[in-house]
Amino acid sequence: MPHDRRLLVAIHDVGPRFESQVDALVDRLARLLGQMRFAMLVVPNHWGEAPLSSNRAYQARLRRWAEAGVEMFVHGWFHRDDSAHDGAIARLKARHMTAREGEFLGLGHAEALRLMTDGRRLIEDVVGAPAAGFVAPAWLYGDGARAALAEAGFAVAEDHMRVWQPATDRTIARGPVITWASRSRPRIASSLAVAALAPGLLRGQRVARVAVHPGDTGVPRLLASIDRTLSAMARDRTVSRYADLVP
Structure with a gap:
């Protein structure tokens, strides 16, 4: 197997709100990959309804997964977009690319940095190890969030088309994330069609990324x-961690 061709896999929206669904995905990925070499994107308080900070049982579960080799990313704070967006493009992204979940698309620098810092502190305290990186909900970043990322101290960040090192803005992997959508029949159909073609279309990519969601x-x-x-x-890629991309 060529070791320069890597496969990165992540479970999004990890937290107490989707406990049973995440458990099912962990079992599935461990079986498919033969190991716990994947990432979890942890939401500190999903939609303000599932605070990780007060759920000791779920904290213990995250710690066990981290100790088993799972990379823990900070995935926003609320995962809910409450911003009033300026500009037609931002409003279009907020309305059509996500169901009010692009939390960091409209945040200013100070608020984005505060939530990133608070999320990092919480998750590192929970798992007893550094957070692997930061991924904004729905992979959407506004200018404020991108500026905050450069200061927040995360080793790695990603959006839908690349993985980069925030401190230097150095791209360490390119190419689209393969993911699935469950919100509507048309989205289900389109994601199934893309996934069916993905192994062939991405054959020339050094790094392939796959993301799964509780839905x-x-x-x-x-x-x-x-x-x-x-x-x-x-079959023809090395199942890897995001940390393996960092020189």
Whole structure:
């Protein structure tokens, strides 16, 4: 197997709000990949309804996963977009690319930095190790969030098209994330179509990224597609950590 071709896999929206769905995805990925070499994107208080800070049982679960080799990323704070967006492009992204979940798209620098710092402190305290990096909800960053990232001290960040080192803005992987959408029948159909083509289309990419979400567990067709896609990609790629990309 060529060791310069890597596969990165992540579970998004990890936290007490989706406890059973995340458990199911952990079991699935561990079986498909044969190891706990994947990432979790942890939301400190999903939609203000599931605070990690007061849930000792879930904290212990995250710590056990981290000790087993799972990389822990900070994934926003609320995962909810409450901003009033300036500009047509930002409003279009907020309305059509996500269901009010692009939390960091409209935040100013100071607020973005505060939430990044608070999220990092919480998750590092919970798992007893440095956070692997930061990923904004829905992979959407506004100017304020990008400026804050350069100061927040994270080793790695990603959006839908690249992985980079925030301190220097150095890109360490390029290419789209393969993911699935469960919000509507058209989104399900389109994500199934893209995933079916992904192993072939990304064959020339040095790094392939796959992301799964709690909502995927409620759609059997999506789960079957996840199984096929990961099995195909893992055959000729090294299952890796984001940290493996950092020189």
